Amino acid sequence: MFRLVLATLRVRKGSAIAGFLALFCAALIVGACGVLLETGIRGAIPAERYSGTPVVVAADQQIRWTETKVKDKGDGEVKTKSKEKAKALSERAWLPTSVGDKLAAVPGAQVIEDLIFPADVLADGGFLPGVDGNPTWGHGWSSAALTPYVLASGAEPRGDGDVVIDAELADRAGLEVGDETVVQSTSTPKTYRVTGIARPEATVDQQSALFFTAGEARRLAGHDGTVSAYGVFGAGRDQVEAAVAGTEAVVSSGDERGAVEFVDAASARVKLTSMGGALAGTSLIVAMLVVVGTFALAVQQRYRELAMLRAIGATPRQVRKMISREALLLGVLAAIPGALLGIPLASVIRAKFVSLGTIPDSLQLARSPFPIIAAMAATVGAAFIAARVTARRTARIRPAEALAEAAIERRTLGLGRVLAGLIFTVLAACITLLLTVLHTEPAAMPVTYLSVLMWMVALSLLGPYLTRGAIGLLGVPLRAFPVGGFLAALNSKANSRRVASVITPLALLIGMTSTILFVPVTLSDAAADEMKAGMKADYVVASLGSGVPAPAAEALRGTPGVTSVTEVLNTTIWAGQDKRSAQGLSSAGVATVVDPEVTTGSLEKLAPGSIAMSDLAVQGRKIGDTVPVTMGDGVETKFQLVAVYGRALGFGDVLLAHEDVVGHVDAPLARTVLIKGDVSPDQLRDRVKDFPGLMVTDRSGFQEAQAERQQTNAEVNLVFMGLIIAFTAIAVVNTLAMAIVDRIREFALMRLVGTTRRQVFDVLHWELGVIVLIAAALGTGAALLTLTGFSTGMVGSSTPSISLGTYAVVLLGALGLGLVATILPARMVLRRNPAEDINGRQ
Incomplete structure (x- = not known):
């Protein structure tokens, strides 16, 4: 059996290389995610300033x-x-x-x-x-x-x-x-x-x-x-x-000692653990989709070979064993280098996170064999499962039907596959509905990516039916174009399974990329809209250093024409057991400077000892209630609820008096100072000229600073999810190239009956157009459903923010990948002698 496996891989080099690449990329990404996940759990934090101190005593962090x-x-x-x-x-x-x-x-x-x-x-x-x-x-x-x-x-x-x-x-x-x-x-x-x-x-x-x-x-x-x-x-x-x-x-x-010295590394560990775990889970699902799709196409291309084996007496168990061993061999060969290269990839990702300020440089990358072993096991397991799933129907073909089955593509799907497709459709719909009631970013983000993936799993299972219906609709206008369009319509209809195998990774690429790109855009646009609507300040004073000193704020208050000056200090607190973003605002005249859209109570009552909460953070509390709060430095206190507001994305979950926050943060100086009044920027600059590093801008400056913070968060997500986009892009090229190389006999026959090379390429262009159009419709539909659920929950609007220009770039990128993966292999195939190819020489 093992000799047969090796012989098959040597002869089927194209499908073997394609399977190897899919598994290699899966091992690479899962290995890198595993290293980052382990870093979050037990990454070393070497002591520097405390390196000469035998014992360090500090407060519980x-x-x-x-x-x-x-x-x-x-x-x-x-x-x-x-x-x-x-x-x-x-x-x-x-x-x-x-x-x-x-x-x-x-x-x-x-x-x-x-x-x-x-x-x-x-x-x-x-x-x-x-x-x-x-x-x-x-x-x-x-x-x-x-x-x-x-x-x-x-x-x-x-x-x-x-x-x-x-x-x-x-x-x-x-x-x-x-x-x-x-x-x-x-x-x-x-x-x-x-x-x-x-x-x-x-x-x-x-x-x-x-x-x-x-x-x-x-x-x-x-x-x-x-x-x-x-x-x-x-x-x-x-x-x-x-x-x-x-x-x-x-x-x-x-x-x-290092964890005591670098307190930000502890919170970074938690963040890295959650991000690494979420990406590892997403990667595994994507890997299964891609690997199963790759193996399905490879097995589909071998129907004639497998049919011959069944016809000469091979049992279903023997066929399954042969395909499983091929997959295991490929899995082992791909998993070892892929998982090992996950370590340097994790180093690159960590360096990018450090440059973005997401994690401190003091958190060192953990290196142990466990993530590598886990990545290898996951990859080999994915290969085995993919092989068993794809070989299941082929191995059940009765010998008398084997050659007929190989010659004519089966038009129906198995009952199990249809039921699985319907189950995943219901599951995807439920997860999307769940998104509509999730109002915090940490909770919504993992569910968002899970939602689009579940839609893609459902689409991949029901792909042949969906593809056949789409081709039926597109076939009518295609037949109006002689040769290229006509042949493309007939060929796509006759080989809908093969077309569906190619469409799945392309739809996954479009759907995942659109979701990853437009989730942060939806958040940032909503935050910008809320900030713009709620910002009443005329000017903003910001610091290029550690903050705006309190004497500078006092000097600004004494400027003729200034009616209100509000210092802004950002922190994080816990209201009960819920982690909340908070802003400390100078309470005097705060209602004239910001309008967070108060729905209950009054922001004018915000004073030391009081708290205002967003309608998402208030969680059933009422005006006058006492809210137990743990400040960012662990000090426990209580505040009286005086206002509930609606613009949480623009102003955070909680508003406190500046005086209540300043003693509980590492950097107590206000990052920005908001100013209301009939005054000129030059007057304000003159007031703070003795305080270096301060700059005066209009309210747009504050909004730009907020937008920059949102952009940083978006870049963090893009770094992680960009790996999956790259993986999926490779899968697209892989699958399309496999599909083209498998059509050697078809192209040879077309050449022998008089079709020119140009006409063959014309057919391929029309087929690619059909594939991209169907993939765009399916991928966009999955992304739009997910984005709508996300936007409803996080923003309160069922209309997500979608940049048409960016979306066009996504589609053009998918089309470009399709052209590369189609035209280059086709050129190589068409250089061959058609007379030899029609006789089956590979």
Whole structure:
């Protein structure tokens, strides 16, 4: 049997290469997704500033709660099941200094406190980013020992106007000992004298550091009575844990220190896990569609060969075993290199995410054999399942009917396939309906891609019937064109199964690409519309550095003609157990600056201690209710609900008073300041001229900034889903090329009866036009149904945003792929001797 398998693969090189490519791409993408998924679960976060610290004590960087489920088992018996859940905080949690007192009591322990706060250096008229674009953080000089940083020149800071700068940052800023520089931290920009240049004795390439005196660091950090972390020397971990037992402190050592240092990496892990898992699942479904389609076409092309085997006595089991072994051999050969190359592909994806700011550079790629083994297993399994599915009907052909079955394409589908197609149609409709009630992006995104895939599975199962009906409609106008159109109509009708096999990957390409491209467009357009409708500010002041200082906002309030100034600070909170995007707004006059479309209550009542929620986030709460909230840094508090509004996409899920947010974020300066009043931009610029890095624009500037954030999110989705688009595009070329190469005898016969090469190409062009038209109709229909459900749930409108220009590019791209995959193989085939081809020479 194995010799027969090898002989078949050698003779059927075209279908073998096509199957290999489909499986290779499947292993490549699944392997890359597996690496990213593992990175999200257990990716390393190497310590840098804490690399010289044996033990680090910090606050718990997780929000935790217990989920209890009660199940009535009948007969009065009730079963209660509790499970603790945790999510990464969005901001740094701070630790009470009382913990430091407990640590200082440990015999032999040397305890060093660390304060972390943003601090940007002004250079050449702008704020200098940290190394490789990473953040620049300020600290107290005593915490330099945690790395350690040592002075390369100069001396430690002794007064509140002194600063020590790390050597890499000083070199880029052109600063030396004795120079003065402006630093923008958490308050008014201040001029400091550089007293020293420090170099780390460990590798520090994910951040830049400035060191101040202990008093100045405490003032800039602004967290009285708390610290970012403690570094402990001279005591073991067990001693430290015993000392802080009963507090909320978390003790870390070894590799755990990195997660304390880079708190954003923990939330990035969660994001990467969800994205990697969603893409891996989507990839597997797409891979099954593509691989099954490829094998189905390959087996269909071998009907004559398989029919001969049945006619000479081969049993159905033997035929299935032969096809399965061929698939397993191809699967193994393709899975090994594909899965291994998934590692460098994952590295490329990670680098792109880092450049987009989706994940920090501190989160290192996890490398282990598990994703590779899983990708190989999934690929070989997909090959085996595809082979068994496609060989099932062929192996059941009775020997007496074998040659007739090979000569004439069967016009009906099996009952099982039809039932499966109807089941997937119902399933796709249910998932699309589910989309209409999903109102959050994390919940809607995976379901959106699942919806379009389920529609495509249904279309692939019922493809021959749908194709035959479409060809019947298109055949009438096609017959009006002699030779090319006429022959294309007849050929497509006679070979509807083959045409359907080619249409499926092309429809998948069009449907998936349209969905991926227009989902973020629908969101961004709706957000832009809501922002435009709700923005009443006349001008916006934005910062090119760490934010707009509070004194600058006060200066703007004193400008003649200005009636309202609102500072805007973005964060993430938890309302109960629901994660919500939030904005902190200066409460005085806020209703005159923004209009989030309040439906209940009044935004004018927004003040410290109160909260406004969108109608999607309010979840049955009523005006006057107390809303338990966990702030981004883990502090639990309560707010009174004063307003419910409708424009969640434009203004976020929750609005809070700026005063209630500013103490719970890592960067407390407002990113933007909204201004209402009869005033000129020059007057505003004059007011903030003493604050470097601020720019004044009209309200469109704020809308552009919001649009840029939406565009970044769209790029993140496109990076992930672009892999599937590329995979599907390869499948399109693969399938079309297979279909053309299999028609050698047909083209030879056409040449021998007098058809010219030009006329053959004319037939192919008409056939390709029919294929692209049907694929466009099916793919667009699946995408439109999905997008309508998504838009209804997320935007509240059944009309998604679709760019006709972008859609035209998608169709032209599909047509271009079709032309390449059709014309090039056809040119190679038509160069052959038709007399030899008609006799069956391959």
